[in-house]
Amino acid sequence: LxxxxxxxxxxxxxxxxxxxxxPLDVDYDEKRVSLIRRIDFAWAIWQWQGMVENLxxxxxELSVIIDFINTVETNDAVTVASMTRPKSLPNEALSDxxxxxxxxxxxxxxxxxxxxxxxxxxxxxxxxxARFYGALIRLQQNWKVKRQRGNEGFTFDLFxxxxxxxxxxxxxxxxxxxxxxxxxxxxxxxxxxxxxQFGFVSETGIESxxxxxxxxxxxxxxxxxxQAIFNEQVFDLVNREAFNTSTGFTLTGIRENYxxxxxxxxxxxxxxxxxxxxxNSTCYEIYIxxxxxxxxxxxGSEKGSYLLSHFFMSLxxxxxxxxxxxxxENVVFKVPYLQLISNPTWHSRGSSWTLFMExxxxxxxxxxxxxxxxxxxxxxxxxxxxxxxxxxxLFKGKSEDTHSINKYDCxxxxxxxxxxxxxxxxxxxxxxxxxxxxxxxxxxxxxxLSFELEQGETLGLVANVxxxxxxxxxxxxxxxxxxxxxxxxxxxxxxxxxxxELLYATLIDLIAFVS
Amino acid sequence: xxxxxxxxxxxxxxxxxxxxVKVLELAGGVMDELASPVGPRKDLxxxxxxxxxxxxxxxxxxxxxxxxxxxxxxxxxxCDYGPRIANEICFKKVEYVMSQLEAMKQTIDxxxxxx
Numbered sequence: 001l002x003x004x005x006x007x008x009x010x011x012x013x014x015x016x017x018x019x020x021x022x023p024l025d026v027d028y029d030e031k032r033v034s035l036i037r038r039i040d041f042a043w044a045i046w047q048w049q050g051m052v053e054n055l056x057x058x059x060x061e062l063s064v065i066i067d068f069i070n071t072v073e074t075n076d077a078v079t080v081a082s083m084t085r086p087k088s089l090p091n092e093a094l095s096d097x098x099x100x101x102x103x104x105x106x107x108x109x110x111x112x113x114x115x116x117x118x119x120x121x122x123x124x125x126x127x128x129x130a131r132f133y134g135a136l137i138r139l140q141q142n143w144k145v146k147r148q149r150g151n152e153g154f155t156f157d158l159f160x161x162x163x164x165x166x167x168x169x170x171x172x173x174x175x176x177x178x179x180x181x182x183x184x185x186x187x188x189x190x191x192x193x194x195x196x197q198f199g200f201v202s203e204t205g206i207e208s209x210x211x212x213x214x215x216x217x218x219x220x221x222x223x224x225x226x227q228a229i230f231n232e233q234v235f236d237l238v239n240r241e242a243f244n245t246s247t248g249f250t251l252t253g254i255r256e257n258y259x260x261x262x263x264x265x266x267x268x269x270x271x272x273x274x275x276x277x278x279x280n281s282t283c284y285e286i287y288i289x290x291x292x293x294x295x296x297x298x299x300g301s302e303k304g305s306y307l308l309s310h311f312f313m314s315l316x317x318x319x320x321x322x323x324x325x326x327x328x329e330n331v332v333f334k335v336p337y338l339q340l341i342s343n344p345t346w347h348s349r350g351s352s353w354t355l356f357m358e359x360x361x362x363x364x365x366x367x368x369x370x371x372x373x374x375x376x377x378x379x380x381x382x383x384x385x386x387x388x389x390x391x392x393x394l395f396k397g398k399s400e401d402t403h404s405i406n407k408y409d410c411x412x413x414x415x416x417x418x419x420x421x422x423x424x425x426x427x428x429x430x431x432x433x434x435x436x437x438x439x440x441x442x443x444x445x446x447x448x449l450s451f452e453l454e455q456g457e458t459l460g461l462v463a464n465v466x467x468x469x470x471x472x473x474x475x476x477x478x479x480x481x482x483x484x485x486x487x488x489x490x491x492x493x494x495x496x497x498x499x500x501e502l503l504y505a506t507l508i509d510l511i512a513f514v515s
Numbered sequence: 516x517x518x519x520x521x522x523x524x525x526x527x528x529x530x531x532x533x534x535x536v537k538v539l540e541l542a543g544g545v546m547d548e549l550a551s552p553v554g555p556r557k558d559l560x561x562x563x564x565x566x567x568x569x570x571x572x573x574x575x576x577x578x579x580x581x582x583x584x585x586x587x588x589x590x591x592x593x594c595d596y597g598p599r600i601a602n603e604i605c606f607k608k609v610e611y612v613m614s615q616l617e618a619m620k621q622t623i624d625x626x627x628x629x630x
Contacts, residue, residue: 105550112546119539126532137525144594160596223603230600286607293604297597 128182135184135215136176143222145176156186158226162297163233171225183214188221193228194257194273196235198284201260201268234292235259235273241308248312263312267319284315287348313378314348320379321351323412328353328374331416334473337500338423343373351376357423359430360501362437370426372419381415383408385422387429416467421447424463424474427500431461431507440511448479451514457482459510461503472497476506524581531577534570541567 012021072080088096136145136154144157154176171192179185235257242251242259253260257273271288291307332340332355343352355372372385387406410418428449435442435449443450443458450460460479467473476498480491498506522530541563548555548563 105552108546108550112543112550115539115543115546119536119543122532122539123536126529126536130529130532133525137523142599158596160594162597226596226599227603283611286604286611289600289604289607293597293600297600 131211132178132182132184135211135218138215139184139219139222142219156222158222158229160229163229164236171229174222174225183211184218185214186218186221188225190224191275193224194231194235194275195228196231196285196289197272197274198282198288199270201270230293230296231273231289233296234289235271237292237295238271238288238308247309248316249308261312263316267316269315287311287314310348317349317351317376317378320412321376324351324374324376324381324415325353327412327416328355328419331355331419331467331473334470335420335423336472349378355419355423357426357500359427360504362434362504370423370430372422372426374415374419381410381412383410383415383418383422386426416473417465420465420467420473424465427474427503428461428463431503434504434507435511438511440515450479451510453514459514461506461510469497476503524584527577528581531574531581534574538567538570538574541570 010023012023014020139145139156146155146157147153148155156174156176157172158174159172174186174188177185177187239259242249242261249261249263251259252262252268253270258270259272260268260270262268288311291311295307328340332338337357337359339356339358341354341356343354345352352373352375355374357370357372359368359370361368370386372383375382375384383406385406387404406422408418424447428444428447431449432442432444435451440451443452447463447465448460450458452458458479458481460481462477462479464475464477465473466475469475474497476495478493478495482490495506545560545563545567548560
């Protein structure tokens with residue numbers, strides 16, 4: 001027998017709108033279990049109590065630790081031996097790692113940027129310094145470079161201990177500066193650079209375009225300063241000498257950096273230090289610089305006190321030589337068959353010239369060139385000339401062996417006459433020689449060549465010299481004389497100046513006439 | 516490596532400076548590579564480091580040589596300032612002679628022109 005339950009349910013509640021609520025269908029077993037469950041609370045009470053006990057224990061432990069920490073802080077009884085972090089949970093570890101990795105990357109980036117910026121800045125600085133030091137090292141090949149103590153500066157040192165330090169030049173040290181672009185530059189004022197100027201007083205006045213140009217310009221400035229220091233030394237030495245000796249000159253004027261001296265015979269000279277750029281070098285300045293250079297830098301053979309005398313004697317000689325040369329040129333200009341040659345003496349107080357005469361060729365080969373030499377030392381003139389041939393030495397050897405040498409000392413006024421006489425005499429010698437070669441006997445005097453005729457008459461070719469003659473200084477005459485003894489009748493025919501060819505022709509005619 | 520015969524001391528030192536710049540650039544490049552978010556390229560870093568070490572070695576060798584030879588360098592042992600002035604005087608002589616020759620040439624030209 002089984003009983004079906006009636007589908008009647010007990011009503012739980014009815015709502016206002018008429019909905020009926022029935023209690024849940026619960027099994028009889030389930031009901032019993034739930035009833036049982038409702039009764040048993042022991043485990044819940046146990047968990048709650050466990051939590052309370054745990055908290056109390058934790059509180060106790062924390063108090064102990066806090067006391068412990070306080071004790072350690074005061075350092076009385078114990079100190080910390082080691083501390084370990086509590087082991088971090090995995091997610092904590094990972095986030096720490098991520099943060100440090102990100103920080104490291106950022107640092108790397110910053111360091112990378114720093115390196116690259118440094119590289120650029122260093123490159124620029126290196127380029128600037130390369131220009132500066134490149135220029136400095138090139139200039140150092142010629143000039144002493146000194147480094148300043150302490151700071152970074154350099155100087156060019158133009159000091160020379162061969163110089164007297166009386167006028168110790170502030171120019172000797174030249175600072176090396178940088179221009180706006182960092183390139184080498186020096187600051188030298190051109191007005192301070194002095195040149196030596198010598199003259200006669202009348203009686204009756206950057207920015208640079210390339211590094212190469214910068215170096216050249218700096219080098220040029222240093223050369224100017226270096227020379228200026230030397231010029232000041234020379235001027236001081238001349239100054240000192242001018243006061244201490246008075247051979248050959250007189251000090252007639254003094255100003256700052258200026259000396260005036262009189263050499264006598266109306267010649268006055270001056271020596272001054274002027275700013276470079278105003279002066280054109282003359283040979284006198286160069287000569288003064290040269291002789292004082294040898295003195296300062298120690299060839300030292302001549303004493304200082306004679307240098308200025310020597311210089312002025314050289315100057316006097318030069319003035320005198322100019323006058324002599326004028327006379328010689330005048331003679332040579334007027335006599336067409338004479339040539340003038342200057343002989344170098346390489347001495348400042350000596351000069352020499354040679355006058356050459358070349359005679360036309362004859363049938364028989366004979367000597368063709370005759371010379372007359374003029375030598376001047378200081379103001380002494382000496383004339384040497386080939387004279388008459390030695391009898392034994394004809395046709396042979398050098399002129400010194402075959403001819404005698406005539407020697408004269410003379411003064412300026414007599415010089416033209418003496419030269420012309422020598423030349424005329426050489427022509428006579430030549431004609432005489434030519435006559436001899438064709439077998440004609442002739443007589444020779446200094447300026448006359450004569451032939452004997454049948455009746456004791458003589459026919460002669462006579463030279464006459466006159467330096468003031470404008471047609472030609474050597475003129476010729478034919479002279480016929482009755483007898484040597486009496487010379488009562490003299491016929492003279494004036495021929496005037498003749499070329500050598502004409503003279504030779506005249507000789508031939510005379511020879512033909514005589515023989 | 517520069518051979519000593521072909522370059523001056525200053526040029527060799529300037530090359531050392533250029534190498535230092537290059538070394539800094541390489542270091543910066545390696546740092547940039549390490550800072551890359553995708554991680555560094557191994558071969559690039561390796562090449563940079565090799566080049567870095569080679570350059571450092573070159574720099575050291577060059578500096579060692581220059582320091583040794585710098586000790587032997589004595590500037591201006593013999594001062595030439597005296598002969599320099601002599602040279603300047605000679606220069607002025609040459610200038611003067613040239614001006615005289617110019618004047619002579621001018622005279623000759625004038626003479627030829629007039630003839």
